[in-house]
Amino acid sequence: MAEKRFSKWRYGFNRWVILLLVILNIFFVYYVYYPVLPHIQLPAENVSEIPLFGDFFLTNTMVATIIADVILILIAIAVSRAVRSGELIPKGIPGAIEAILEVINNLTESTAGKWAKSIFPFFATITLLVLVVNWMELIPGVDSIGRLEHTDHGHPIEEVIPGSNIWTILSERDAGEHAADEAAHDGGYALVPYVRVASTDLNFTVALALISVLMTQVMGVRALGVSYFTKFINVGGVFKRPVFGIIDFGVGLLELVSELSKLLSFSFRLFGNIFAGSVLLFVIGTLVPVFVQSLFLGLEFFVGLIQAVVFGMLTMVFMAQATQGHGEHHEEEEAHA
Numbered sequence: 001m002a003e004k005r006f007s008k009w010r011y012g013f014n015r016w017v018i019l020l021l022v023i024l025n026i027f028f029v030y031y032v033y034y035p036v037l038p039h040i041q042l043p044a045e046n047v048s049e050i051p052l053f054g055d056f057f058l059t060n061t062m063v064a065t066i067i068a069d070v071i072l073i074l075i076a077i078a079v080s081r082a083v084r085s086g087e088l089i090p091k092g093i094p095g096a097i098e099a100i101l102e103v104i105n106n107l108t109e110s111t112a113g114k115w116a117k118s119i120f121p122f123f124a125t126i127t128l129l130v131l132v133v134n135w136m137e138l139i140p141g142v143d144s145i146g147r148l149e150h151t152d153h154g155h156p157i158e159e160v161i162p163g164s165n166i167w168t169i170l171s172e173r174d175a176g177e178h179a180a181d182e183a184a185h186d187g188g189y190a191l192v193p194y195v196r197v198a199s200t201d202l203n204f205t206v207a208l209a210l211i212s213v214l215m216t217q218v219m220g221v222r223a224l225g226v227s228y229f230t231k232f233i234n235v236g237g238v239f240k241r242p243v244f245g246i247i248d249f250g251v252g253l254l255e256l257v258s259e260l261s262k263l264l265s266f267s268f269r270l271f272g273n274i275f276a277g278s279v280l281l282f283v284i285g286t287l288v289p290v291f292v293q294s295l296f297l298g299l300e301f302f303v304g305l306i307q308a309v310v311f312g313m314l315t316m317v318f319m320a321q322a323t324q325g326h327g328e329h330h331e332e333e334e335a336h337a
Helices: 002-031 060-084 090-139 172-184 202-231 243-286 290-322 327-336
Strands: 146-151 155-161 167-169 187-194
Touching: 002 327, 090 202, 090 243, 090 290, 187 243, 202 243, 202 290, 243 290
Parallel strands: none
Antiparallel strands: 146 187, 155 167
């Protein structure tokens, strides 16, 4: 009876706390601290004023990648400790990771056969890395905490508390009142975040695509040897069967173009979906900064998960296809079998 009363009291208490937070959010947004206007650009911003070496600066997407790597290392340590402890069914994060890896392993074995052990590490690593990177946009502070940088196309700012170092970028309804101040400052200010989701940077997605496509070719050479390249340049049948040989040669060129097009497909699919999701969160957070953005955070949760699984699964499927014989080589393998 006491437990039931306690649960009812806790539910009712939490409900009023949430309602109070919503009211305070509305009050501060409309009367104290205006929503930050989004500053959207494709290239990653530098977070270090001094170059690391040469013209190479530390960018906010690199910071996000480093954080994601640290998170994955900590997860690996947690899973390793759970395995060493002898628990048959790990709990918490190690248990969730075990379930994810088991699903990935089953998919790889059902698709790649004997090459599953070689392909599984790429599938698992890419999926977990992209998943952690994508979900970083759900963490408070990512894309929203940074420094104000003076730009020619920025927004006017004012002090939240007079005499303090706390500033706010004005909303559109108040920007007109400070247009003169903006002109006097020859521009405005933009918020440069210290951490920006890495998959909104084409450098990250292109690098992953290069690794995926390159290792697919390596896997094909390991399975079929040098004859793997006859998939792209097939001149063996030109003299034996002139008509069909020319067709095979043309098909090989199309395969080569298709292989190169995977770089664009991998890169822009992941980049486009996550970048569009970030812009959506910026816009909704500016237009309706109370509660509504939480609904879109739930949407981005599933988008990040789906994109991570799609990227990893396509890599696995392409690697599995590369290990399979093709054309005359495949027929010879079947004949010898």
